[in-house]
Structure formats: C-alpha cells, structure tokens
Amino acid sequence: xxxxxxxxxxxFGAFLFWGCSEEDDIxxxxxxxxxxxxxxxxxxxxxxxxxxxxxxxxGNSLTAGFSDNALFIRGQATSFPNIMAQQFALAGGGDFSQxxxxxxxxGLLLGGxxxxxxxxxxxxxxxxxxxISGDPTTEVSNVLSGPFNNMGVPGAKxxxxxxxxxxxxxxxxxxxxxxxxxxxxxxPNASVMEDAMxxxxxxFSLWIGSNDILGYAVSGGSGEDHNFTGNxxxxxxxGNDITNAGVFAQVYNGLLATLTAGGAEGIVANLxxxxxxxxxxxxxxxxxxxxxxxxxxxxxxxxxxxxAMNQVFAFLGVPERxxxxxxxxxxxxxxxxxxxxxxxxxxxxVLNADPNFPLFVQQFGLPPQAAPLVANLFGAAYGQVRxxxxxxxxxxxxxxxxxxxxxxxxxxxxxxxxxxxxxxxFSAEGITYALDDxxxxxxxxxxxxxxxxxxxxxxxxxxxxxxxxxxxxxxxFLNTVATTGVPIQSIDNPALITADFVTGGAFxxxxxxxxxxxxxxxxxxxxGIINDKYGSNLPEVDPVEFTGLYLN
Numbered sequence: 001x002x003x004x005x006x007x008x009x010x011x012f013g014a015f016l017f018w019g020c021s022e023e024d025d026i027x028x029x030x031x032x033x034x035x036x037x038x039x040x041x042x043x044x045x046x047x048x049x050x051x052x053x054x055x056x057x058x059g060n061s062l063t064a065g066f067s068d069n070a071l072f073i074r075g076q077a078t079s080f081p082n083i084m085a086q087q088f089a090l091a092g093g094g095d096f097s098q099x100x101x102x103x104x105x106x107g108l109l110l111g112g113x114x115x116x117x118x119x120x121x122x123x124x125x126x127x128x129x130x131x132i133s134g135d136p137t138t139e140v141s142n143v144l145s146g147p148f149n150n151m152g153v154p155g156a157k158x159x160x161x162x163x164x165x166x167x168x169x170x171x172x173x174x175x176x177x178x179x180x181x182x183x184x185x186x187x188p189n190a191s192v193m194e195d196a197m198x199x200x201x202x203x204f205s206l207w208i209g210s211n212d213i214l215g216y217a218v219s220g221g222s223g224e225d226h227n228f229t230g231n232x233x234x235x236x237x238x239g240n241d242i243t244n245a246g247v248f249a250q251v252y253n254g255l256l257a258t259l260t261a262g263g264a265e266g267i268v269a270n271l272x273x274x275x276x277x278x279x280x281x282x283x284x285x286x287x288x289x290x291x292x293x294x295x296x297x298x299x300x301x302x303x304x305x306x307x308a309m310n311q312v313f314a315f316l317g318v319p320e321r322x323x324x325x326x327x328x329x330x331x332x333x334x335x336x337x338x339x340x341x342x343x344x345x346x347x348x349x350v351l352n353a354d355p356n357f358p359l360f361v362q363q364f365g366l367p368p369q370a371a372p373l374v375a376n377l378f379g380a381a382y383g384q385v386r387x388x389x390x391x392x393x394x395x396x397x398x399x400x401x402x403x404x405x406x407x408x409x410x411x412x413x414x415x416x417x418x419x420x421x422x423x424x425x426f427s428a429e430g431i432t433y434a435l436d437d438x439x440x441x442x443x444x445x446x447x448x449x450x451x452x453x454x455x456x457x458x459x460x461x462x463x464x465x466x467x468x469x470x471x472x473x474x475x476x477f478l479n480t481v482a483t484t485g486v487p488i489q490s491i492d493n494p495a496l497i498t499a500d501f502v503t504g505g506a507f508x509x510x511x512x513x514x515x516x517x518x519x520x521x522x523x524x525x526x527x528g529i530i531n532d533k534y535g536s537n538l539p540e541v542d543p544v545e546f547t548g549l550y551l552n
Contacts (some may be wrong), residue, residue, distance in 0.1 A: 004347050044509055045090040048535030050265045052093035056149050057081030057525035058161065058192065058259070059208050063152025064180065065098075067508035067515060068550065069141060070106025070119035070131075071180065078516035078546055081150050081205060087538045088203070098150040099184035107136030108179050110172055115140070115179065120509040121550055122502060129502075129509040132411060132552075140179040141169050146186055151196045153181045157211045158251045161192040204259050204266035205526070207474070209252070210274065212243035213449055216276045218512070220395055220438040221445030225395060245455035252459050256467045265534060267470035267526055270457040273477035275446060277490055278501035279396045279511030281482070285388040287387040288331040288431070294403065295431070296542055299325045304433065309382055312350045316343055321386045325431075331392070332387040333402055333430035335440045346382030351375035364422055373416060381426070385434040391443050396501075396511045398439040402430040408431050470533035472526050481506050486521065493544045497521060505548030516546040 005257055024205040057063050057079075065079025076082065076098050085096035106119035114136055120129040148409075153160070155178055160166050167185025171177030186195050216222070219240040259266060274280070288298040302325050310322040321340070351357050353377045358368035366374065388394070406427045413423035426432045441449070457475055464471040476500075481487055485498040486506075497518065498504035501511060508516040514522060524540040531538055 013086045020468060032392075043537070043539070045539070046535075046537055047088075047091040047093075048531070048537075050530065050534035050536055051202040051407055052088035052091060053168065054094055054149075054199060054202045055081070055085055055096060055204070056196050056199050057152055058196050058255070059152045059206060060156045060211050061152065061154035061513060062207050062210060063205070064150065064154050065519065066154045066194040067510070067513045067519075068106070068121070069117065069508075069513075070508035072101050072104045072106040072119050074104050074550070075106075075516070076100055076118075078519055078520045078525040079150060079152065080483075080526065083151070083541055084527060085149065087523075087527055087541070091536060096146070096149045099144050099146070099148045102138040103134075103136070105132055105134045105136055107138065109136055109139045110179065112139070115172075118506075119550075121552065122509060138183070140172055140183050142183065147195065147199050149199070150183055151192055153178055153192055154468075155180065155211060155284050156192065156208070157215075158208050158248055158255070159243070161208065161255060162251065164189050166191060166418070168411075180522055192419065197258060200262060201259070201264050202265075204264055205268070206255060206257070206259060206266065207241075207269040207472075209248065209271045209460070212248060213231040213271065213452050214512070215240040216242045216445075217222065217441065217449050218279065218395060220436075220440050221442065221448070222438055242452045244472070245452065245459075248456050249459040252456075253463055253466075256463050256469070260469075261466050265469070267472060267530055267533075268363055268460060268464050269472040269474045269526070270460045272475050273450065273453050274512070275393060275441065275449060276482040276499060277512050278499055278504070278507050280393045280441065281499065282396055282501040282511060283399045283402075284330070285390055285394060285396075286332040287393050287399070288325065288333060290325075290327050290329070290331070296327070298431075299327050305432070308351075308357075309347075309378065312347055314348055315350055318343070321500060323385070323387050332389065334385055334432075334434045335430070335442075335465050336384055336434040336436055337386055337387045337440065337442055338384060338437060339388065339444055340384045342383045344379040346379075347383060348375045348379030351378060365419070370417070377413070377416065377426075381433070381437040381439055388435075388440065393446065394435075395439055395441070398430075398435065401439060402435070402510065404429050405443050406433045419449045445470070470529045472522075472529050474522070477522070477525060488517075488521065488543045495544055497543075497548070502549065509549070515548045517543050517548040520546040 063079065063081055065076040065082065067075045082098060085093060107114060108116035116136070117272060118134060118136060121132045123130045153425065160178065161351070165171060165176070165188065166178055167181035167190055168177045168188040169182045170188065172179045174184050181192060186198065194521045222240050256268070287296055290299060306323040311320045313319055323334055352372055357375065358371040361371045361374050362368055405424055406429050410423050411425035413426060414420060429435060453475070481497060482499040485496045488495045488497060495505065497506040499506055501507065502509070506514060506521070508515045520541050520543040524543065527538050527540055530536060
C-alpha cells in the first residue's frame with residue numbers, strides 16, 4: 001500500500017502556454033510594424049511604479065502550483081506565480097525559475113521509497129478520482145541547483161518559512177524537514193526566507209497561512225491551538241494544530257519587514273475560509289440511501305438495535321441523541337461528537353439494570369450471560385454519539401469510508417468474543433460504528449477555523465496597509481466562487497467557475513487546491529489589483545484556455 005505523505009494539508013516538462021496573442025508577437029519585433037486598417041496597434045505594456053525585473057513568489061502549496069493532491073510539471077507550469085511572471089515579462093519582468101518535478105505523475109521518493117502518492121485523475125467510468133498509474137521518479141535527495149523564483153513550499157506553515165533546517169534531507173524521514181523544500185534548498189541549514197531574499201527581489205508575492213489552519217480542518221478538527229515558545233525549529237510545531245494568532249501576527253509582520261527591507265513592492269493575499277472548498281461541502285451529512293441494496297434491507301434490524309439505545313438516551317435525559325434510519329429517504333450518518341458528555345458508564349449501568357436486556361442480547365445469537373459484556377460494549381461505542389445534522393461538515397475522504405468496516409473495531413469486538421459476522425455488523429462506519437473525529441467537522445470546530453481565519457486575515461490586512469502593498473482579498477473571492485460562481489470573461493467561450501466538485505472548474509480533484517483554470521482566475525485577480533496599485537497595465541490571461549480538469 002502506498003504511504004500517504006504528511007504534507008497536504010491544502011499546479012504547476014512541457015509547459016502549458018496560455019496563448020501568446022498576435023499583438024504580443026508583434027510587440028516582440030524590434031521595429032514598428034505597419035498598422036493595417038481596423039487592426040488595433042500593439043500595446044505598450046508598462047510596469048508603472050513597480051519593478052518586475054526580479055519577481056520572487058513566497059508561500060505554500062498554493063504558490064507552488066499544487067493540485068490534484070500532488071505537485072507535477074504541468075501543474076507547476078500553471079502556478080499563479082508562473083502565470084503572473086509571463087505577464088510581468090511584457091513590462092520588464094525577468095526570467096522566472098521553478099523547482100520542477102521530474103515528471104507529470106507527481107509523487108515523491110526518498111531513498112527510492114515512495115513517500116507521496118501520484119496525482120489524482122478522474123475515473124469517468126466509476127465517477128471517482130483515482131491515482132494516476134505509474135511510479136514517481138522525483139527523488140527528494142537529488143537536490144536541485146537554484147536559485148528559484150518560485151519559493152512556494154507545499155505543506156509549509158507561516159513559521160516554517162523562517163525555520164533553518166526545514167530543507168535538510170536528513171530530517172525528512174522523521175518529519176523534521178519538508179521534502180519539497182529539501183530538493184530545492186541552497187543548503188541543509190537554509191531557511192525558505194533566506195533563499196528567497198538571496199535573490200534580492202524587486203517584486204514579490206506572499207500567500208501564506210492556509211496550512212496554519214488547514215491541517216486542523218482536513219483532519220476533522222484533530223488538533224488545538226499552539227502557545228508560542230519563541231523557538232522556530234520545525235520540530236517544535238508538529239501536528240494538526242491551529243497556529244496561535246499571536247504567533248502568526250509576529251511571524252507574518254516579520255516576513256513582510258524582511259521582504260520589503262530592500263525597497264521591493266509586492267502583493268499579499270489573505271486566507272480563504274477553507275470550509276468553502278469542496279473538500280468540506282461535497283459529502284452530505286445524510287448519504288445513507290434506503291435504495292442501496294447494501295443498506296436498505298438492514299434498516300429494520302438497525303432500528304431495532306438503536307430502538308433499545310434510544311430508550312436509554314431518553315431515560316438519561318438526552319433524547320436528541322436518538323438514532324433512527326428512514327426507510328423512505330436518505331438518513332444521516334452516526335458520528336462521534338467529543339463535545340457531548342460521555343455517558344458510557346451510565347449507558348452500561350442502565351442496560352445492565354434492565355431485566356429484559358439478556359433477552360435482547362440473545363437475538364444476536366449470544367447467550368444471556370453475555371449481557372454485561374454487551375452492555376459495556378454498547379456504553380463504550382455510543383457514549384458520545386449522535387446522528388449528523390446539516391451543521392456538520394463531512395470531509396471528502398469520508399465518502400470512501402462510510403458503510404465500510406472499521407478494522408480496529410472489527411478486531412476489538414472479535415477479541416471480546418463476538419463472531420466475525422457479528423463484529424462486522426457492529427463495525428459499519430457511520431452506521432453501527434460512529435464516524436471518528438477525523439471524518440467530521442462539528443460546529444465548534446468550524447467556529448475555531450472561522451475565528452482563526454478572521455484573526456489571521458485581520459493581521460494580513462493591517463500588514464498590507466502598514467507596508468503599503470497590493471492586497472488580494474482571496475477570502476471574499478472564494479466566498480463568491482462558492483456561493484454564486486464567478487463569470488469568466490473569455491474571448492470565445494464565456495464561462496462560470498464554481499466550487500462544485502469535479503464539475504465547477506475552480507478546484508482540482510483534491511477538493512482543496514485550485515485547478516489550472518482556478519489558478520488562472522486567481523492570477524487575473526492579482527494582476528488587476530497590481531495594475532490598480534502600481535499603475536501598470538498588464539494584460540490578463542484567458543482562463544478558458546486553462547483546463548478545469550485533467551483527463552489524463
């Protein structure tokens with residue numbers, strides 16, 4: 001089985017050129033051509049007060065061009081910094097180098113062992129994303145020779161940009177270093193910011209902070225806030241926690257102070273609310289279809305089992321925890337909610353005190369003497385459960401889990417003396433076995449995400465004003481994509497991009513990162529903001545020329 005790499009959480013060798021127009025070709029010729037009647041003269045693109053000669057992009061996977069759950073050459077070609085650099089070149093921008101992967105498969109090797117999967121493609125026959133076939137060829141220990149203008153590092157949190165040793169190949173296996181930065185760092189002890197600033201940027205983009213929240217979000221809220229210790233060693237900040245707002249503010253303002261120290265201009269982007277992405281909006285809270293032959297016939301038995309539990313819930317004063325599956329419409333999954341009072345002991349006590357419970361147990365082929373054991377098992381299994389509501393968000397991978405057998409539960413129940421058949425019946429994910437925390441964002445976890453996003457974005461907006469930089473409100477933009485969609489002004493094919501999974505055009509198959517078309521639209525947004533801020537007149541690209549979904 002392939003190892004899943006820890007870096008996402010959260011596009012870019014054959015490059016995808018976006019249609020150099022006939023006007024641009026003419027402009028490249030060192031003399032003024034004859035203007036044909038009815039043909040507009042070539043545009044004299046200018047940079048305004050900005051200097052695009054050395055553009056350096058700093059950030060995480062969104063800057064690197066990550067999409068379809070991988071980094072690969074075609075994706076890197078359509079990273080938003082590479083798109084913008086092509087436009088900057090029309091007004092004095094210089095070369096733009098990227099730490100290209102070895103192939104279009106994606107995935108990573110460390111010492112010849114696969115540590116990150118290949119990219120996702122859409123299996124049209126089965127209507128699901130699957131990993132593209134083939135073996136990765138990008139070996140992390142084969143360090144590239146820089147410098148690189150694209151300093152986007154997939155998986156990086158804000159403070160990782162300052163961490164010396166974050167690109168040390170020797171630390172990758174232990175999770176102390178980032179494999180993507182390891183293959184591009186100038187030295188094992190270099191930091192991302194040191195390598196960025198070594199290029200003396202005249203213009204920069206900074207889009208960082210998503211991973212400071214995303215790890216918590218994509219893990220179903222498995223994490224907590226950090227308290228800043230003053231140590232920026234990468235090993236100090238591991239796990240899925242949300243970065244402390246004070247830490248983020250300190251780090252972010254320090255990043256901008258460094259980037260602007262030499263007089264560089266730039267653009268910064270704030271953070272979208274990650275729960276607007278299809279990773280959190282695709283799987284409904286009620287996916288259990290009574291017409292499914294693997295589920296529907298089981299409903300009467302399930303309601304008999306949970307009927308006994310519902311009586312216990314009512315007796316304990318928590319009838320809202322009752323579980324009922326409908327025979328006529330889709331039913332909500334059963335989830336574990338850690339904010340609920342744990343009633344495991346009380347449930348077992350009530351069942352053990354019920355003289356009819358031994359008879360109930362016998363319907364499963366167990367002897368009446370097994371009643372105390374079953375009571376304790378029921379208490380442990382259902383002490384903090386409820387059915388999901390529309391306020392709960394199921395993460396995208398949960399759709400591959402719901403209805404399957406939880407192997408840990410299956411093994412445990414057999415160890416307690418249950419037959420394999422009975423152990424399987426009580427280990428059905430989201431049905432008889434409550435979905436664990438990693439698969440669901442409950443309302444309190446969503447609140448933590450929103451609060452962090454608001455706090456981080458307040459910091460970013462204030463810093464953009466303090467350092468007098470162009471500011472892209474990515475939060476508002478993604479909200480529009482998710483709610484109404486955003487029309488694309490295309491020369492030949494006007495279109496609308498939305499946040500719908502697979503069909504919307506804005507997001508790739510990982511449900512978090514943009515598609516090439518999504519990145520192109522984001523680049524256009526930034527180009528327009530740069531023009532307004534610095535008086536340049538850079539042209540936008542045609543997003544329709546960028547795919548919304550790779551078919552191979």
